Amino acid sequence: MTALVVILSFTAVLALVLILGNLIAKGASSIDWNFFTRSPVPAGQSGGGVANAIVGTAIVVGVAALIGVPIGVGAGMYLAEYGGGRLGYLVRFIADVLNGTPSIVVGIVAWTFIVKPTSHFSALAGSVALAILMIPMLARTTEEMVRLVPHSLREAALALGYPRWRTSLKIVARTAMSGIVTGCLVGIARVAGETAPLLFTALGNLNFTLNVNQPMQTLSLQIYVYATGPFDEWHRLAWASALVLMGLVLIISLTARWLTRQRYGRVR
Amino acid sequence: MVASANTRLRLETSHLTAMFGQHRAVRDVSLLFPAHTVTAIIGPSGCGKSTLLRCLNRMHELTPGASVDGEVLLDNKNIYDPDVNPIGLRRRIGMVFQRPTPFPTMSIYDNVAAGLKVNGRRPRPELDDAVARALHQAALWEEVKDRLETSALDLSGGQQQRLCIARAVAPQPEILLRDEPTASLDPAGTQRIEELCHALKRLYTIVIVTHNMQQAARVSDYTAFMYLGSLIEVGRTDELFTKPKVEQTEAYITGRFG
Numbered sequence: 001m002t003a004l005v006v007i008l009s010f011t012a013v014l015a016l017v018l019i020l021g022n023l024i025a026k027g028a029s030s031i032d033w034n035f036f037t038r039s040p041v042p043a044g045q046s047g048g049g050v051a052n053a054i055v056g057t058a059i060v061v062g063v064a065a066l067i068g069v070p071i072g073v074g075a076g077m078y079l080a081e082y083g084g085g086r087l088g089y090l091v092r093f094i095a096d097v098l099n100g101t102p103s104i105v106v107g108i109v110a111w112t113f114i115v116k117p118t119s120h121f122s123a124l125a126g127s128v129a130l131a132i133l134m135i136p137m138l139a140r141t142t143e144e145m146v147r148l149v150p151h152s153l154r155e156a157a158l159a160l161g162y163p164r165w166r167t168s169l170k171i172v173a174r175t176a177m178s179g180i181v182t183g184c185l186v187g188i189a190r191v192a193g194e195t196a197p198l199l200f201t202a203l204g205n206l207n208f209t210l211n212v213n214q215p216m217q218t219l220s221l222q223i224y225v226y227a228t229g230p231f232d233e234w235h236r237l238a239w240a241s242a243l244v245l246m247g248l249v250l251i252i253s254l255t256a257r258w259l260t261r262q263r264y265g266r267v268r
Numbered sequence: 269m270v271a272s273a274n275t276r277l278r279l280e281t282s283h284l285t286a287m288f289g290q291h292r293a294v295r296d297v298s299l300l301f302p303a304h305t306v307t308a309i310i311g312p313s314g315c316g317k318s319t320l321l322r323c324l325n326r327m328h329e330l331t332p333g334a335s336v337d338g339e340v341l342l343d344n345k346n347i348y349d350p351d352v353n354p355i356g357l358r359r360r361i362g363m364v365f366q367r368p369t370p371f372p373t374m375s376i377y378d379n380v381a382a383g384l385k386v387n388g389r390r391p392r393p394e395l396d397d398a399v400a401r402a403l404h405q406a407a408l409w410e411e412v413k414d415r416l417e418t419s420a421l422d423l424s425g426g427q428q429q430r431l432c433i434a435r436a437v438a439p440q441p442e443i444l445l446r447d448e449p450t451a452s453l454d455p456a457g458t459q460r461i462e463e464l465c466h467a468l469k470r471l472y473t474i475v476i477v478t479h480n481m482q483q484a485a486r487v488s489d490y491t492a493f494m495y496l497g498s499l500i501e502v503g504r505t506d507e508l509f510t511k512p513k514v515e516q517t518e519a520y521i522t523g524r525f526g
Contacts, residue, residue: 150369152365152367152369153369155327155365156365156369157382158327158358159325159327159358159362159365159436160358160359160362160383160386160435160439161355161357161359161383161386162355162386166386175371175372177373
């Protein structure tokens with residue numbers, strides 16, 4: 001029995017090892033200074049990089065976090081602290097449904113409500129799509145983390161004459177903070193790799209831009225374009241981009257891990 | 269015994285009934301807690317003694333489905349009157365719980381200062397004084413004075429409980445409620461907390477809930493015995509334990525049930 005479990009665990013880890021190994025084998029050789037600092041060059045030429053996509057990913061995901069984190073964490077706090085009633089049940093149910101919604105459907109929603117009325121693709125529309133994906137994830141993880149805070153701490157604060165809202169913010173949220181931050185980082189890492197909802201919102205852009213009202217390139221879109229293109233050079237860059245994206249997600253996850261090990265803010 | 273005939277009345281319950289939904293956890297209890305004395309409430313598990321205690325600072329009503337009937341008079345003012353703000357009330361009545369509950373994100377200093385800060389900003393020197401005074405009162409100062417900025421979680425269980433006492437007394441409440449404050453402590457820790465009881469009654473009116481009769485006998489001036497939600501007998505501790513008037517009280521203190 002133990003042997004079986006060990007074999008199964010190794011199989012699970014093997015997938016990660018194979019993906020990472022493959023990416024490094026095929027992508028690492030293409031990563032150089034130019035890769036990070038230059039924008040793509042016209043097809044057929046060699047050289048060029050994905051600076052626009054790296055910056056684009058940071059912007060699209062960053063704006064998504066700016067929208068999604070306050071709403072998601074706020075909803076989670078509400079669910080944990082006041083969500084006992086009918087409304088809480090409803091919010092929780094909707095969050096679960098939204099959590100299971102295919103990301104491409106969320107992309108269509110963003111297209112319908114932002115791209116179509118404004119009649120142009122934009123990074124902002126992509127961010128909104130990613131934010132919608134983040135919100136239910138953050139709401140549920142925040143709720144779980146806040147629920148881990150022992151009831152006795154709430155009582156202690158209330159007995160000291162803390163108003164309820166202050167108990168929630170100063171004592172409960174702070175105690176759960178490292179868990180909430182970890183949840184946010186995991187949520188951000190998850191949407192950072194999303195491609196489908198960006199296809200018809202952020203669209204992609206071969207040029208460097210910082211304007212969120214314009215179409216913008218992200219690493220995931222860049223990979224999609226390069227990997228499906230006809231040129232060997234593009235395939236090479238797709239592998240390298242995939243490696244960078246994977247590294248980015250890994251760094252965010254490791255940061256989340258590191259934060260939970262911090263001394264203050266641990267949950268007892 | 270400190271209690272004297274002219275002790276000013278501080279806290280009193282009058283026909284107090286506390287409910288959880290339809291269940292009456294406390295039944296028609298009228299009880300006087302004289303100022304600057306220690307009153308112990310004893311009784312078997314589930315007799316309503318903790319619920320009674322939680323009615324005294326309106327913590328009981330925070331439980332979903334809980335309700336209260338009757339009066340709790342603090343200086344002749346019913347604390348359940350609509351014009352009484354429970355938050356302000358709880359700042360006048362400190363409470364210490366069964367298990368130590370230091371705030372895990374805060375340092376020792378911030379834990380003690382928590383109840384002061386919630387009352388509004390104060391200048392740092394004033395806070396420093398109040399924190400030091402509270403830690404002295406809780407007999408913890410000597411052990412923590414050099415590490416006030418370290419996490420409260422690094423303290424031992426007994427120290428954490430004394431920290432909670434310091435936190436409760438820092439805002440200088442008039443009354444101190446203690447719900448089995450030594451239930452999770454070892455004998456040495458228990459002894460220190462009990463010694464504190466004697467020292468603190470000069471400053472506060474203390475109500476202590478315990479199911480440890482020896483503890484009640486050691487620390488209290490008055491003892492109230494509760495059974496199945498009702499107050500069975502109340503009297504001076506020495507009299508109640510030596511010459512109980514009610515059969516049930518005698519049965520309980522001699523260990524025949526409970």
